[in-house]
Amino acid sequence: MKRVLPVIAALLLLAIPLGVSNQFLLHLGITVLMWTILGLAWNLLGGYAGQVSFGHATFFGIGAYTTMILYLSFRLAPWYGMALGGVLGALFSLPIGLICFRLRGPYFSLATLAVAEIIRLVALNWESLTNGPVGLLITSLPQVTVFGAAINWERKEPFFVIVAVLALCAMLAAYLFTRSRLGSYLTAIREDEDAAEAIGIDTTRSKVTVLALSAFLTGLAGGFYGLYFRYVDPDAVFLISLSVEMVFIAVVGGLRTIAGPVVGAIFLTTIAELFRERFMVGHLIFYGLFMMLVIRFLPEGIWGRALRILTGRR
Amino acid sequence: MTAAMETLIQSLVNGVLTGSLYAMIGVGLTVIFGVMRIINLAHGEMVMLGMFSAYWSYTLWKIDSFLSAIVWVPLFFLAGMLAYRYLVRAIMPGGELNTLLYTAGMSLLIANVALFAWTGDYRTLNLPYAVEPLHPFGIAVPVPLAIAFGLAALITAALYVFLARTDTGRAVRATSQNPEAAALMGINVERIAMITFGLGTALAAAAGVLLVPSLYLYPTVGEILVVKCFVIVVLGGLGSIPGAIAGGILLGVIESFGAVYVSVAYKDTIGFIMFLLVLLFRPQGLFGAARS
Amino acid sequence: MALLEVSGLTRDFGGLRAVSGLSFQVGAGEILGLIGPNGAGKTTVFNLITGFLRPTSGDIRLDGLRIAGLKPHAVVRCGIARTFQIVKPFPNLSVCENVALAALVRLGVRAEAEADAERALKQVGLGDKLDIPASDLTLSDQKRMEIARALATHPKLLLLDEPLAGLNPRETEDACQLVQAIRAGGVTVVLVEHVMKAIMRISHRVVVICQGEKIADGPPSEVVADPAVITAYFGKRAR
Numbered sequence A: 001m002k003r004v005l006p007v008i009a010a011l012l013l014l015a016i017p018l019g020v021s022n023q024f025l026l027h028l029g030i031t032v033l034m035w036t037i038l039g040l041a042w043n044l045l046g047g048y049a050g051q052v053s054f055g056h057a058t059f060f061g062i063g064a065y066t067t068m069i070l071y072l073s074f075r076l077a078p079w080y081g082m083a084l085g086g087v088l089g090a091l092f093s094l095p096i097g098l099i100c101f102r103l104r105g106p107y108f109s110l111a112t113l114a115v116a117e118i119i120r121l122v123a124l125n126w127e128s129l130t131n132g133p134v135g136l137l138i139t140s141l142p143q144v145t146v147f148g149a150a151i152n153w154e155r156k157e158p159f160f161v162i163v164a165v166l167a168l169c170a171m172l173a174a175y176l177f178t179r180s181r182l183g184s185y186l187t188a189i190r191e192d193e194d195a196a197e198a199i200g201i202d203t204t205r206s207k208v209t210v211l212a213l214s215a216f217l218t219g220l221a222g223g224f225y226g227l228y229f230r231y232v233d234p235d236a237v238f239l240i241s242l243s244v245e246m247v248f249i250a251v252v253g254g255l256r257t258i259a260g261p262v263v264g265a266i267f268l269t270t271i272a273e274l275f276r277e278r279f280m281v282g283h284l285i286f287y288g289l290f291m292m293l294v295i296r297f298l299p300e301g302i303w304g305r306a307l308r309i310l311t312g313r314r
Numbered sequence B: 001m002t003a004a005m006e007t008l009i010q011s012l013v014n015g016v017l018t019g020s021l022y023a024m025i026g027v028g029l030t031v032i033f034g035v036m037r038i039i040n041l042a043h044g045e046m047v048m049l050g051m052f053s054a055y056w057s058y059t060l061w062k063i064d065s066f067l068s069a070i071v072w073v074p075l076f077f078l079a080g081m082l083a084y085r086y087l088v089r090a091i092m093p094g095g096e097l098n099t100l101l102y103t104a105g106m107s108l109l110i111a112n113v114a115l116f117a118w119t120g121d122y123r124t125l126n127l128p129y130a131v132e133p134l135h136p137f138g139i140a141v142p143v144p145l146a147i148a149f150g151l152a153a154l155i156t157a158a159l160y161v162f163l164a165r166t167d168t169g170r171a172v173r174a175t176s177q178n179p180e181a182a183a184l185m186g187i188n189v190e191r192i193a194m195i196t197f198g199l200g201t202a203l204a205a206a207a208g209v210l211l212v213p214s215l216y217l218y219p220t221v222g223e224i225l226v227v228k229c230f231v232i233v234v235l236g237g238l239g240s241i242p243g244a245i246a247g248g249i250l251l252g253v254i255e256s257f258g259a260v261y262v263s264v265a266y267k268d269t270i271g272f273i274m275f276l277l278v279l280l281f282r283p284q285g286l287f288g289a290a291r292s
Numbered sequence C: 001m002a003l004l005e006v007s008g009l010t011r012d013f014g015g016l017r018a019v020s021g022l023s024f025q026v027g028a029g030e031i032l033g034l035i036g037p038n039g040a041g042k043t044t045v046f047n048l049i050t051g052f053l054r055p056t057s058g059d060i061r062l063d064g065l066r067i068a069g070l071k072p073h074a075v076v077r078c079g080i081a082r083t084f085q086i087v088k089p090f091p092n093l094s095v096c097e098n099v100a101l102a103a104l105v106r107l108g109v110r111a112e113a114e115a116d117a118e119r120a121l122k123q124v125g126l127g128d129k130l131d132i133p134a135s136d137l138t139l140s141d142q143k144r145m146e147i148a149r150a151l152a153t154h155p156k157l158l159l160l161d162e163p164l165a166g167l168n169p170r171e172t173e174d175a176c177q178l179v180q181a182i183r184a185g186g187v188t189v190v191l192v193e194h195v196m197k198a199i200m201r202i203s204h205r206v207v208v209i210c211q212g213e214k215i216a217d218g219p220p221s222e223v224v225a226d227p228a229v230i231t232a233y234f235g236k237r238a239r
C-alpha cells in the first residue's frame, strides 16, 4: 500500500490535463510544479544540509539562458537544452561551492548573495552572449509529433506534462537522497560541522556534492522556465528576490521533508498568482508575511506541523 | 591642472560624497549587528521608506526634502523601537539563521506593500535650488549631494557624541562588546537592544531622506542598497562603527573610480569581489584587529 | 617506533605563539596525560594533531607517516579520533544515531553501523539510553557518548580533551575506569586535563606544557615533584 500510493498520486497528477482544460488553472498548476522543483532543490541544501543559500537564482538563470541560447544559436531543441542547463548549473556550482563553503552560517548566506549579484551583473553586461537587458525571445518552438499528432505549443497541456514529469523526478531524487549515505552525512553536518568532520566525514565534499545536485535541479527548472515563457532577461531569472522565493517556499512548507516544498509551492504560488491576476504588482506581500508568521509561530513549517498532528506526536 | 588629474579628483570627490551616505546606512546595520547579532536584511527597506517619506513630503506638502528629516528621523527611531519590541524580539532565541530568514521576510513584505501602494515606477525628486552644480576649484559638486554630505557628517558626529558621552550611548557600546558582561554590570540589555534597533532604523531612514534628490526612487531599491550595505560592513568588520564609515567611503570611491577607470557596467562587481575576498581572507574586516 | 611522534610543533595566532617547538612521543598501548594550566595550549595541540588547525611549523607522524596538514576527516581515517573540550553532540539525533553515523562512515552499511554503535555504547555504559535525543543527556553522559562516537571510528589513538571536567567525584571515578578499559581494549589514549589528581593516577606518563612549551615529560611521580612544574602550575604561592 505504501508503495502503491505514490504511484497512483503520480499517475493522477499526469492525468490532470485530461480532465482540466481551463488554461488559467493549468498555468497555475505549471507554476506550482515549477516552484515545487525549486523548493525541493533548495531544501536539499538549505533544509537537509542546513546551508542557507540566498543565491540560487544563479543556477536558475544559467539553466534558462542555456536553454534559450542553445536553441536560438544552434537550434538545439529546448528539452535537450533544459538537461544541459541543469548540467551547466551543476558545473557552475562547483567553484561557487568551493568558495562559499569556506564560510559558515550567515556568512555563507551573504557570500552566496554576493556571488549571485556578480553573476547577474555579468549576465546584464555580457551582451554578445546574453543580449543584455533586452533579453532573449523564442518566437516558435520546434514541431513535435506524438502518436501521429502534432503537439500544440500554444496550449498549456504539453507544458503541464513536462513540468509534472520533472517535478516527479525531483521528488524521487529527493527521496533517494534522504535515504542515501550522503543524506546522513549532511544531517551530521547540519547538526555540528566540527563533529561531522571529527567522525571522518569530508564535509566540504559532501556540501559541494549536494550543492551540485541542488543546482542541477534548479537549472533544470530554469530551463523549463525558458521553454514555457519563451523569454528571459536578467531581471526575470537572476534576481535576488527569486532566490529568496525559493527559500521561502521551502521554509514555509516545511524544511527537511519532501512534501514540505510541495505544500509551500501550492500554498504560496497559488496566493501569489491569484494576487498577480487581480492586482499586477505586490504579489510577494504574502511571501513576506507568511515567512514572518512561520518563523515566529511554526518553525517546522506548515507540513511539518501537519505531520506532527497527523502522527500524534506532542 | 591636467585633464587626467581633474578626472581623478572629480571621481574622488564624487566617491567620498556618495560614500558618506553609504557609510551612514552601514553604520545603522552595524550597530544593530553589534548589539543583537542580527544581520538585518530589511535594512535596505528602511532606507527606501526614508526616501519615499521625503519624496512625499516634498511632492504632496511642498516641504523641503532635507528639512523633512526633522520629522521623519524621530518617527523612524520610534518605528524601529516598536518593530524590535513587537516583531523581532520574539524570534531572537531562534538563532542567527532564523533572524536572517525573518528579516528577509520583513524585507519582502515591506518592499511589496510599497510596490502595491506606489507601483514600481521610477521617480526622481528635483529640488529647485539643485539645478546648477557648484564649482569649487573647478570641480563639479551637485548641490543636493553636497548638502547631504554635510548633514551626514553632522548626524554621524552627533552619533559619536551620543555613544561617547551619554550613559545610554556607553551602555550601547558595552553591550556591543560583551552582552553577558553588560547584563552583569546592571545594564538593561533589552532596553539597549530596543534603542539600538531604533537608532539603526533611524540612520537608514535618514540616509534615505538625504539620498532622495540624488538617486532614482522605486520600491525595490532597498534590495540593491542592502547588498551594498553588506559589502560596506564586511569591508569594515561587522559590528565596528569606524569600520562601517571607512567601508562606506571606500565603497563610494571604489564605485566612482570603477565607473571611470574600469567600466560603468562592472563598477558594482568590484565591490562584490572585494566583499568575497574580505569574507574569505580577512573576516574581521580590512581595518580591524582579530577579535577572538 | 612510537605510535605518534610530534616534533618541533609550532602554531601562531596573529602575534600569539600558542604552541612553541613542542616535541613528544606516544607509545602504542600507553595512556599519556597532557597537562598544563588553562590557556597552556593543550586544546591547540589536539586541534593541530587532528587537522582542525594547520601547524605554523613542525611535524606530526602516525606510525611514521606524516599527517600534519591533513584535513580532520583524513586524520580520522588514518586512525586518530578525538573528543571536544566543549562537547559537540549532534543534538537532535538520538544517542544511537550519533554513534551510528561514525560507524557508517567507516562501514558504509547501515545495519552493521547500528550494531557497531550499540556495541560501542554498551562499552561506555549507555546501552540503555539508545533512543534518547543526545541533547537530553546529562553532561557526563554526553561526554561518554562522544567517546563512544570516537570509538566507533575504530581508532588506534584516542585523544580526549578534558573528559573529567565538570564531572562529580563518582562520575570521575567511572570515567577513569572507562579510559582504562579502552586502553585494555588496545586503543592508545592521550588525555588532556588541567586538574591533576585523577590523571596522575591513570596515566603511564605525563607531558606538562606551559605557555605552549614543554616543561616536563616523565612518569607521574617524577613530574609532580619537578620544581618547574610546581611553579608553572601553582605559581609562587605553592613554593
Ligand SMILES: Nc1ncnc2c1ncn2[C@@H]1O[C@H](COP(=O)(O)OP(=O)(O)O)[C@@H](O)[C@H]1O
Pocket (backbone or CB within 6 Å): B292, C013, C018, C036, C037, C038, C039, C040, C041, C042, C043, C044, C045
Ligand atoms: N582559534 C584561535 N584563535 C586565536 N587564539 C586562539 C585560538 N585558539 C586558541 N587560542 C589561544 O591559544 C592559547 C592556548 O589555548 P588552548 O589551546 O585552548 O589552551 P588550553 O586548552 O591549554 O586551555 C590561548 O591563549 C588561546 O586564547
Ligand SMILES: [Mg+2]
Pocket (backbone or CB within 6 Å): C042, C043, C044, C085
Ligand atoms: Mg583546552
